[in-house]
Amino acid sequence: MIIRPRRLRVTPAMRRLVAETRVHPSQLILPMFVREGLTEPIPISSMPGVVQHSLDSMRRAISEAAELGVGGVMLFGVPEHKDAVGSGATDPNGILNVATRAAVAEAGDALVVQTDLCLDEFTDHGHCGVLDARGRVDNDASLVRYRDMGVAQAEAGSQLLGLSGMMDGQVAAVRDALDSADFAQTPILGYAAKYASAFYGPFREAVQSTLQGDRRSYQLDAGNRREGAREVLLDVEEGADVVMVKPAMSYLDVLADAAAISPVPVWAYQVSGEYAMIEAAAANGWIDRERAVAESVTSIVRAGADAVLTYYASELARNL
Numbered sequence: 001m002i003i004r005p006r007r008l009r010v011t012p013a014m015r016r017l018v019a020e021t022r023v024h025p026s027q028l029i030l031p032m033f034v035r036e037g038l039t040e041p042i043p044i045s046s047m048p049g050v051v052q053h054s055l056d057s058m059r060r061a062i063s064e065a066a067e068l069g070v071g072g073v074m075l076f077g078v079p080e081h082k083d084a085v086g087s088g089a090t091d092p093n094g095i096l097n098v099a100t101r102a103a104v105a106e107a108g109d110a111l112v113v114q115t116d117l118c119l120d121e122f123t124d125h126g127h128c129g130v131l132d133a134r135g136r137v138d139n140d141a142s143l144v145r146y147r148d149m150g151v152a153q154a155e156a157g158s159q160l161l162g163l164s165g166m167m168d169g170q171v172a173a174v175r176d177a178l179d180s181a182d183f184a185q186t187p188i189l190g191y192a193a194k195y196a197s198a199f200y201g202p203f204r205e206a207v208q209s210t211l212q213g214d215r216r217s218y219q220l221d222a223g224n225r226r227e228g229a230r231e232v233l234l235d236v237e238e239g240a241d242v243v244m245v246k247p248a249m250s251y252l253d254v255l256a257d258a259a260a261i262s263p264v265p266v267w268a269y270q271v272s273g274e275y276a277m278i279e280a281a282a283a284n285g286w287i288d289r290e291r292a293v294a295e296s297v298t299s300i301v302r303a304g305a306d307a308v309l310t311y312y313a314s315e316l317a318r319n320l
């Protein structure tokens with residue numbers, strides 16, 4: 001036998017030297033939930049270790065993430081009052097915009113403050129857009145709301161707008177609105193290939209959304225790989241500065257496709273249900289938690305993600 005691949009696996013030093021994938025704290029992005037009216041953070045039961053932040057606890061978590069070298073945070077707002085059009089999303093005093101101003105002041109230049117641009121946290125029906133008279137999600141009317149939301153977020157200081165609503169034309173619409181409002185330098189992250197996934201389950205608790213129906217008329221079907229690539233190309237054409245594949249672990253093939261065809265950075269989102277699965281199995285002693293966390297994020301980077309949104313961002317950055 002001449003070829004013995006095990007030669008390169010003999011010692012930890014050798015394995016480190018030949019490692020093909022290295023995860024760096026700067027490519028981790030921490031999603032955070034900020035709830036209106038809180039004085040103390042509230043735990044999210046389906047995501048042990050993750051909380052709904054008060055403004056103060058958000059500031060502390062951002063300063064910790066920055067010290068650990070985490071690349072960015074992605075903010076989600078949980079408003080006290082929700083309505084049919086998601087008014088809180090465009091209100092300069094809405095929780096997400098208030099939190100963004102506080103986050104930017106806290107972060108300085110240490111990390112990139114990003115915001116979720118979608119209506120579902122703000123609507124009483126829980127959909128990512130507004131509804132028409134027959135109760136269907138109205139694509140073009142939703143774009144009008146996204147345009148205003150984008151400008152409100154840019155005015156609040158958001159440094160990257162994460163368009164997660166999956167409306168057709170959303171990147172082009174928000175790009176145009178930003179450019180018309182003198183925010184030509186504000187970049188857009190298009191959630192290009194976002195699948196209708198059971199793995200968003202715990203997120204609903206995190207943002208207290210009681211979704212009426214499902215999102216299958218705007219998010220992709222799990223089995224559609226080519227369509228994921230199509231959405232990536234479309235978002236790039238519309239001016240997305242970064243594209244996203246979401247969820248991550250069940251969609252590594254889509255991620256690899258996106259990495260192969262995209263001229264802009266490709267990110268992936270390890271979503272709430274992926275987090276919850278690792279936590280639940282680890283709590284039962286069925287898997288080694290730390291190893292599972294590191295392996296999951298390494299695999300997402302190996303498949304082609306330039307950066308990963310993960311609830312483990314700060315913890316991983318500490319351990320790397």
Ligand code: PBG
Nearest residue numbers: 118120164199200203271272273
């Ligand atoms: C929509 C949005 C969702 C998530 C992020 N943005 C939920 C959905 O589309 O149903 C899920 C994130 C997660 O599960 O961690 N604004």
